[in-house]
Amino acid sequence: MSHVMTTDPAGPTSTDDHDDAWQPTGPTRGSGLVVFILSGVAAVAVPALLYLSLNSSFNFMQNRFPAVVTGLVAILIAVVGVFLLYTLVDYALKALPGTIGDRVRPFAWCGPALVILSIYLVYPAVNTVQLSFLDANSQNYVGWANYQYVFSDDAMLRSLRNTLLWIFIVPVAAVAIGLGFAVLADKLRRLESAAKSMIFLPMAISFIGAGIVWRFVYAFRIEGGGQIGILNAIKVGLGGAPVDWLRIGGWNNILLMVIMVWLQTGFAMVILSSAIKGVPEDILEAARIDGANEVQLFWRVVVPNIMSSIVVVFTTMVIGVLKVFDIVWVMTGGRDGTEVIAERMIRNMFTFRDFGRGAAVAVFMFLAVIPIMIINVRRFREEEGLR
Amino acid sequence: MSATAPPVEDTQDQKAIKGTEGGVGNPTTLNIVRVIVGIIVLIWLIPAIGLLITSLRTPGAIASTGWWTVFTSLGDTGQWTLANYNEVLASNGFAGAFLNTLVVSVPATIMPITIATFAAYAFSWMEFKGRFLLFVFVVALLVVPLQVALIPILQLYNGGPSFDISWISPVVSALTPYEAATVTTGIPLSLNGSFLGVWLAHTGFGLPLAVYLLRNYIGSLPSELMESARIDGADHYAIFTRLIIPLSVPALASFAIFQFLWVFNDFLVALVFLGETDDVRVLTIALNSLNGQFQNSWHLLTAGAFISMILPMVVFFSLQRFFVRGMTAGAVKG
Amino acid sequence: MKFRSRIALAAVFAMMLAGCSVEVYEEGAFAGGGPGASGGEAVQQDDNTGTISIAGAATGTDGEAIQNVIDEGVNANADYTATYTGSDSFEQNIVIQIRGGTPPDLGFYPQPGAVVEQAEQGNLVALEDMGFEIADLEARFGKYLISLGEFDGKHYGMPDTVNFKSAVWYNKPAFDEAGYEIPETWDDMMALSQQIIDDGTAESPWCIGTGSEGATGWPATDWTEDIVLRQAGTDAYDNWVTGDLKFDSPEIKGALETFGEVLFTDGFVYGGHENISSTDFRDAPDPMFDDPPKCLLHRQATFIPAFFPEGLVPFEDYDFFKFPTIDGNDGVLMAGGLIAAFSNRPEIADFLETYTGEEAQCLYGKQEGSTSISANVNVGQDCYDNELIGQASVSLIEALQNEVARFDASDLMPPAVGSGEFWNGMNNYTNDGPDNLDSVVQDIDAAFPAPGEEPAPTESGSGS
Numbered sequence A: 001m002s003h004v005m006t007t008d009p010a011g012p013t014s015t016d017d018h019d020d021a022w023q024p025t026g027p028t029r030g031s032g033l034v035v036f037i038l039s040g041v042a043a044v045a046v047p048a049l050l051y052l053s054l055n056s057s058f059n060f061m062q063n064r065f066p067a068v069v070t071g072l073v074a075i076l077i078a079v080v081g082v083f084l085l086y087t088l089v090d091y092a093l094k095a096l097p098g099t100i101g102d103r104v105r106p107f108a109w110c111g112p113a114l115v116i117l118s119i120y121l122v123y124p125a126v127n128t129v130q131l132s133f134l135d136a137n138s139q140n141y142v143g144w145a146n147y148q149y150v151f152s153d154d155a156m157l158r159s160l161r162n163t164l165l166w167i168f169i170v171p172v173a174a175v176a177i178g179l180g181f182a183v184l185a186d187k188l189r190r191l192e193s194a195a196k197s198m199i200f201l202p203m204a205i206s207f208i209g210a211g212i213v214w215r216f217v218y219a220f221r222i223e224g225g226g227q228i229g230i231l232n233a234i235k236v237g238l239g240g241a242p243v244d245w246l247r248i249g250g251w252n253n254i255l256l257m258v259i260m261v262w263l264q265t266g267f268a269m270v271i272l273s274s275a276i277k278g279v280p281e282d283i284l285e286a287a288r289i290d291g292a293n294e295v296q297l298f299w300r301v302v303v304p305n306i307m308s309s310i311v312v313v314f315t316t317m318v319i320g321v322l323k324v325f326d327i328v329w330v331m332t333g334g335r336d337g338t339e340v341i342a343e344r345m346i347r348n349m350f351t352f353r354d355f356g357r358g359a360a361v362a363v364f365m366f367l368a369v370i371p372i373m374i375i376n377v378r379r380f381r382e383e384e385g386l387r
Numbered sequence B: 001m002s003a004t005a006p007p008v009e010d011t012q013d014q015k016a017i018k019g020t021e022g023g024v025g026n027p028t029t030l031n032i033v034r035v036i037v038g039i040i041v042l043i044w045l046i047p048a049i050g051l052l053i054t055s056l057r058t059p060g061a062i063a064s065t066g067w068w069t070v071f072t073s074l075g076d077t078g079q080w081t082l083a084n085y086n087e088v089l090a091s092n093g094f095a096g097a098f099l100n101t102l103v104v105s106v107p108a109t110i111m112p113i114t115i116a117t118f119a120a121y122a123f124s125w126m127e128f129k130g131r132f133l134l135f136v137f138v139v140a141l142l143v144v145p146l147q148v149a150l151i152p153i154l155q156l157y158n159g160g161p162s163f164d165i166s167w168i169s170p171v172v173s174a175l176t177p178y179e180a181a182t183v184t185t186g187i188p189l190s191l192n193g194s195f196l197g198v199w200l201a202h203t204g205f206g207l208p209l210a211v212y213l214l215r216n217y218i219g220s221l222p223s224e225l226m227e228s229a230r231i232d233g234a235d236h237y238a239i240f241t242r243l244i245i246p247l248s249v250p251a252l253a254s255f256a257i258f259q260f261l262w263v264f265n266d267f268l269v270a271l272v273f274l275g276e277t278d279d280v281r282v283l284t285i286a287l288n289s290l291n292g293q294f295q296n297s298w299h300l301l302t303a304g305a306f307i308s309m310i311l312p313m314v315v316f317f318s319l320q321r322f323f324v325r326g327m328t329a330g331a332v333k334g
Numbered sequence C: 001m002k003f004r005s006r007i008a009l010a011a012v013f014a015m016m017l018a019g020c021s022v023e024v025y026e027e028g029a030f031a032g033g034g035p036g037a038s039g040g041e042a043v044q045q046d047d048n049t050g051t052i053s054i055a056g057a058a059t060g061t062d063g064e065a066i067q068n069v070i071d072e073g074v075n076a077n078a079d080y081t082a083t084y085t086g087s088d089s090f091e092q093n094i095v096i097q098i099r100g101g102t103p104p105d106l107g108f109y110p111q112p113g114a115v116v117e118q119a120e121q122g123n124l125v126a127l128e129d130m131g132f133e134i135a136d137l138e139a140r141f142g143k144y145l146i147s148l149g150e151f152d153g154k155h156y157g158m159p160d161t162v163n164f165k166s167a168v169w170y171n172k173p174a175f176d177e178a179g180y181e182i183p184e185t186w187d188d189m190m191a192l193s194q195q196i197i198d199d200g201t202a203e204s205p206w207c208i209g210t211g212s213e214g215a216t217g218w219p220a221t222d223w224t225e226d227i228v229l230r231q232a233g234t235d236a237y238d239n240w241v242t243g244d245l246k247f248d249s250p251e252i253k254g255a256l257e258t259f260g261e262v263l264f265t266d267g268f269v270y271g272g273h274e275n276i277s278s279t280d281f282r283d284a285p286d287p288m289f290d291d292p293p294k295c296l297l298h299r300q301a302t303f304i305p306a307f308f309p310e311g312l313v314p315f316e317d318y319d320f321f322k323f324p325t326i327d328g329n330d331g332v333l334m335a336g337g338l339i340a341a342f343s344n345r346p347e348i349a350d351f352l353e354t355y356t357g358e359e360a361q362c363l364y365g366k367q368e369g370s371t372s373i374s375a376n377v378n379v380g381q382d383c384y385d386n387e388l389i390g391q392a393s394v395s396l397i398e399a400l401q402n403e404v405a406r407f408d409a410s411d412l413m414p415p416a417v418g419s420g421e422f423w424n425g426m427n428n429y430t431n432d433g434p435d436n437l438d439s440v441v442q443d444i445d446a447a448f449p450a451p452g453e454e455p456a457p458t459e460s461g462s463g464s
Helices: A017-022 A032-061 A067-094 A100-131 A145-150 A154-187 A192-204 A207-218 A230-237 A251-277 A281-289 A294-305 A307-322 A326-331 A341-351 A355-368 A370-386 B006-014 B019-023 B027-055 B059-064 B067-071 B083-090 B094-125 B131-143 B146-157 B166-175 B195-218 B223-231 B236-247 B249-265 B268-273 B283-288 B298-333 C002-020 C060-073 C090-100 C112-120 C134-141 C143-147 C172-178 C186-199 C218-231 C233-242 C250-264 C346-355 C358-366 C387-402 C415-432 C434-447
Strands: B180-185 C022-026 C051-056 C081-086 C106-109 C158-164 C167-171 C297-299 C318-322 C332-341 C405-407
Touching (some): A032 A067, A032 A100, A067 B094, A067 B195, A067 B236, A145 A355, A154 A192, A154 A251, A154 A307, A154 A341, A154 B027, A192 B249, A192 B298, A207 A251, A207 B027, A207 B283, A207 B298, A251 A307, A251 B027, A251 B249, A281 A294, A294 A307, A307 A370, A307 B131, A326 A341, A341 C090, A355 A370, A355 B131, A355 B146, A370 B131, B027 B067, B027 B298, B059 B298, B083 B094, B094 B195, B094 B249, B094 B283, B131 B195, B146 B195, B146 B268, B146 C090, B195 B249, B223 B236, B236 B249, B249 B298, B268 B283, C051 C060, C051 C090, C060 C081, C060 C346, C106 C112, C106 C346, C112 C332, C112 C415, C158 C387, C167 C172, C186 C250, C218 C297, C218 C415, C233 C405, C250 C415, C250 C434, C318 C387, C332 C387, C346 C358, C387 C405, C415 C434
Parallel strands (some): C051 C081, C051 C106, C332 C405
Antiparallel strands (some): B180 C022, C106 C332, C158 C332, C167 C318
């Protein structure tokens, strides 16, 4: 999504002293405890007020007005109200004496997000870690047994191998195609918007729809029957015998990844396309004057300029791949060596009803994200340093 | 919008519209580009075309021949039908389900955007200790799978989870006449089955990506902009509303699309927090219930998938013009 | 600063929490300890709320049939309204709802194993505690079905409608033309199969397809179960279900070898045994109606005619016979479900009584497109508009009364086996041929949870 790159090699890098300009001045000691408490209050204020106002308006209007009216008013509050609440809190901060308001402000602004996240994601994550040390019914402590399962069960090991493959193949393919397409479509004048829409289209198809779409690609019928899968129809048309694609060990994984790439390239394309449009024209011109051709321009100017967007897309995709389960679930159910770890997690939790093992797989997923986060931290520091 | 963002005016003379296009003047190159783009579009479209054609065929035809055979048997009108669409549209409570989906999606798209934009600004342009770690922590939360979050949240909605704080029981029994064995505590939110509960859940689940994408964008806006605004006497709130929001429209629009799509096509969150009863169920649940236990009602599911695709595509098209404006912001830097 | 601000957040949040509700349970008032063991409320009845919420796995036509029967047979004459909601993701949803603390009032479970599991965890109300006499229910459903929901001396599952699984469908015109007779025994059936090849009546005698996306393999488990039930007998079948009789035992391996006679005899299966798991079970019977037919026989439950090519007439174009006897042993394989109650209110007991009664159950026969058969032995053949189902119901009720009817074993086994390795094992067996039978049965046995892993049946855990 970033159009603008901070690692802009030609652009002027700002001085470091501006950071200080943002630092509140004045006495910082003594009022520490006040700031500390107010930060907490400010962070909780927006979510709490939002909940209270919406809840009371729902309660007040329920059964008094038609459902549609209730819905519309609530939508209005939800849409406009959130912004107003921040404004309100900010005015309150300005009214505070001295620099207290300035020191509290960062928490008032990012705090609501953190509070909501700690309820909706941090708390469940902690809960999951707890569950991973308990048995199937979450009643007895079993130590590391569930983790032993993660690293010893055959299907689990296969899923680890497969997920690793997915991580190496899917994000690279989706980013490469998305980026290439964005660059090429950028050169088209009138058709750009239409072409981009077509790549985006799969993202709009509901998952149920996508499952059916791909069943009509890979479907198999015994030789002699009418093929309803396009791949087999082509193969038969060329004189071959039909194949059950999703049963061919190894290849079946690739074929499932194709579906993910098909679904996700639109995401990469939308973000990278707008990033490319943000590459400053004068840098491109300068490079052209230096005699660079379009290919060199792409690799030496465009790619470095949009690197932070590439990292963002890549990170999002890797995490998306770690969590992917529905494609496998719907197409093969993990048969014939197509297991992936998120599929194992869901299978253990809801089919085998073993929450301990399911949670252990989830915890493994949490840990697997650490390396990619380290890359992001580095990137973040680099970017800030250049600002 | 540029009227409210003075620095943008600097770019007006850059004629940066359609950015890099200037490089390709050669018609042969342009044709090659057209062909490559065309091929990729075709590959991407084939499955979707299959979906459209399938949704217009009779169940018997779907099961017996491939969808592409319609091109060789155009004369066979017996295989075509609009009945699938009629059946879906006339199915029990379809209109209500569509309305419910809208009531869920609009706030569930805008709430996370608002909250994330403020947070993204704080993470980008405010100095406070720990913002690196906090930000990365927020991004790392992307990895928490929805499925592990559902049960704890449902407990919370239901009157609170039982946090076992029995370790304070000695304290309790010392101070009070009670012998406490298990102490549970929670907020009686009573959010289960309410739209508010779903909005907040979608907000929570959508925030990590929103903060990540928006911080990447807002953080890469040129610092000179902020500084000059600062010198003009603008405070954070003024910079945020007059400068950051107008400049971030492309980023906000793209996240809006992704979040809208996700909420619109979501099945699980709506199923768990809203339920399946006719008055609250959303489109995905209504469509899914058309499918029989042993049946693959492909004819209905494809028609349903197509109907539910229309609105997201309209949203995409209507927001797409905002993406192009992105370069205005980008050009500032140069 | 960062650390302190976190504490600040936590502290404020904790204050909010504390301000809202803190419940202190006194020692002794809470027998089980830990969530889920809230069995204490099971015996005391709550008040009538006027509504009953029911969740189940049946959707589409079957789901509509359930709601219709409830509306006509129960709601019409009751002071409460019961609403059924079917979901494709019932299995996952009900687990989330139970753990989240919002279970429906009743669950129509397709797998009895899951009912017993919930009973173990103390989430269910026993039929005894709702005032049912088990002897009455045994008279209504036969002893076997009632015993499926038994845990710790109490019964938790009320039998729901079932599907008749022991049916072999055949192409009637071709059958009659060739003058074949309905085989009475397994050996007759094998002889018939050979004769079909010899006569060239069809390319192969059998059409078998076990493809079913994530659940691929289940039709082969049904085959196996039908054979085990007859060849090894009901006692062996029951021991097999509980895991006491291993897959790697002469009885079960013998049954699989018998199944192998169909699978691996050259030319017996249309498309060959390698393609069985690649063929969708819904498509599998289609070649039976090609002209000339590619096969004549297809074993599948009574729902399958819905997937036959359009325009075929029952009794004219197709018919079924009961899966033949082996060594003189008869049996009927069925699948269906148990109804489990999560709350105890007077109207719920009343609902269960009325819904499973003859009058309401008879209505299932009138539902268009429904192939459900009532498990109530008093529901007569004339209830069923669909004659095929009527015939099946006679066989089923007879078998229930003779106690040779058995529930689909894969739905009774622990899910890691019944919804996992049993399917996989069958796929490996049909794909790779008879030589790997040993490794197939050993792999399935390995998936049974080790005895230590079973949640210990603690005295206190079962609540009051």
